[in-house]
Amino acid sequence: MDSVIELKGVVAVLGNFPALAGVDLSVERGEIVLLQGPNGAGKTSILRVCAGLMPIERGSGHVLGIDLTTNREAIRSRVGLLGHTNGLYLDLTVKQNIMFWAATVNATRAEVDAAMATMRVDKRLASVQASQLSAGQRRRCALASLIVRRAEVWLLDEPHAGLDAQGRDELDDLLRAAVSAGATVMLASHESERATGLATRIVTIDGGGAR
Amino acid sequence: MSAVRRRRAIALAVARKDLSIEWNSRVLVNQVAPFASIIMVMFAFALDNDGILQRVAPGLVWLATMFSMLVVIQRTFAVESADGALDALRVAGIDPGSIFVGKSMALAVQLFALEALLVAMAVVLYGVEMSVLGLCEAIVTMVVATIGLACVGTLYGGLAAGARGRETLLPLLLLPVVAPVLIGATRATEAAFGSAGTAVSEGWPWIGLLAVFAVLFGAVGTVAFGPLIDE
Numbered sequence: 001m002d003s004v005i006e007l008k009g010v011v012a013v014l015g016n017f018p019a020l021a022g023v024d025l026s027v028e029r030g031e032i033v034l035l036q037g038p039n040g041a042g043k044t045s046i047l048r049v050c051a052g053l054m055p056i057e058r059g060s061g062h063v064l065g066i067d068l069t070t071n072r073e074a075i076r077s078r079v080g081l082l083g084h085t086n087g088l089y090l091d092l093t094v095k096q097n098i099m100f101w102a103a104t105v106n107a108t109r110a111e112v113d114a115a116m117a118t119m120r121v122d123k124r125l126a127s128v129q130a131s132q133l134s135a136g137q138r139r140r141c142a143l144a145s146l147i148v149r150r151a152e153v154w155l156l157d158e159p160h161a162g163l164d165a166q167g168r169d170e171l172d173d174l175l176r177a178a179v180s181a182g183a184t185v186m187l188a189s190h191e192s193e194r195a196t197g198l199a200t201r202i203v204t205i206d207g208g209g210a211r
Numbered sequence: 212m213s214a215v216r217r218r219r220a221i222a223l224a225v226a227r228k229d230l231s232i233e234w235n236s237r238v239l240v241n242q243v244a245p246f247a248s249i250i251m252v253m254f255a256f257a258l259d260n261d262g263i264l265q266r267v268a269p270g271l272v273w274l275a276t277m278f279s280m281l282v283v284i285q286r287t288f289a290v291e292s293a294d295g296a297l298d299a300l301r302v303a304g305i306d307p308g309s310i311f312v313g314k315s316m317a318l319a320v321q322l323f324a325l326e327a328l329l330v331a332m333a334v335v336l337y338g339v340e341m342s343v344l345g346l347c348e349a350i351v352t353m354v355v356a357t358i359g360l361a362c363v364g365t366l367y368g369g370l371a372a373g374a375r376g377r378e379t380l381l382p383l384l385l386l387p388v389v390a391p392v393l394i395g396a397t398r399a400t401e402a403a404f405g406s407a408g409t410a411v412s413e414g415w416p417w418i419g420l421l422a423v424f425a426v427l428f429g430a431v432g433t434v435a436f437g438p439l440i441d442e
Binding site for chain 1: 217220221223224227228231232235236290293294295296298299300302303304305
């Protein structure tokens with residue numbers, strides 16, 4: 001198996017606050033890795049470092065072979081970070097949202113259709129305005145956008161937040177389907193009971209370090 | 212796909228997306244246009260003299276444009292922040308210069324439609340008359356001034372988007388910067404309208420000033436938009 005994410009002794013700061021204190025972490029292609037730990041442990045910071053949004057102060061990091069210390073902007077187009085918001089335009093329909101993201105990467109119509117099929121966005125749902133969607137439907141729409149953007153590594157921050165039991169089960173199924181299609185998933189959650197069944201590996205984060 | 216073609220494709224996608232949002236929500240038609248119209252009517256009530264209104268009509272058209280523009284800019288960045296879409300664009304590594312160009316294009320289209328309405332209202336409400344040459348000059352003035360306003364509006368809209376109290380911050384930052392457009396566009400439109408015996412030919416140097424402003428803020432915006440939204 002080849003390593004998609006490789007962090008060695010990563011130290012990162014948020015303002016004057018030490019967010020990560022020497023994280024060692026390796027994620028292989030096709031894994032679903034759950035980062036678990038209490039609020040403020042550094043889960044979100046790890047996702048942001050891997051997305052190229054947060055600089056590494058000390059240590060080294062590579063995502064998809066790209067050096068995060070020297071070339072972190074280059075990684076952004078190849079990873080998909082989904083935080084507490086979904087990044088949707090609420091006045092656009094689901095299809096218009098997905099088509100917009102498709103246009104930014106010159107994706108074909110077939111890719112759009114495939115992404116919508118993977119995320120179970122049918123014709124009826126595709127024509128609904130994003131503002132009218134439930135929390136689970138918004139997540140599906142956002143994940144379809146990640147597929148159409150051809151994101152190879154999915155970094156999901158509390159993806160189950162705000163979803164009911166059925167929505168959570170659906171999301172788990174969709175993430176497994178995405179991994180089958182070639183994606184690698186790293187998700188952060190403090191609701192570890194929920195995500196444990198989904199993850200292929202669990203990493204505990206505490207005090208800014210991985211255990 | 213070459214880098215230039217890719218940037219152009221992204222800019223067009225962003226512009227199309229913003230115009231689709233407007234088409235779906237009809238905020239410009241249902242809220243901003245009536246707001247701009249009310250401003251024009253209020254000016255008429257306040258001045259209440261045909262001679263004065265005809266003389267100051269160009270300034271009133273552009274003042275109404277500036278006030279309405281603030282609402283449009285607030286709106287264009289509100290849709291970006293409602294569900295973290297601008298962050299998503301930034302995180303996805305989409306070229307910020309292309310986002311700037313795309314958003315400026317969409318804003319320009321909306322402002323141009325608004326200005327056309329306001330000029331028509333000036334003709335109807337204030338009794339402004341124009342020759343064919345004056346009409347051509349008015350259209351050129353609107354096009355060039357609109358490009359400048361759209362560029363500077365997008366730049367400052369992006370700057371204020373992440374700030375606390377952005378609703379009040381935007382007018383405070385933007386209105387002093389667009390003062391040259393207000394002056395240049397008003398003088399050029401005065402020439403187009405023939406206000407106070409001004410000749411049409413007197414407007415062209417002012418259009419030149421507007422063009423310089425548009426080029427300057429187009430270039431600055433393309434370069435500076437990325438760092439601004441990163442902050």
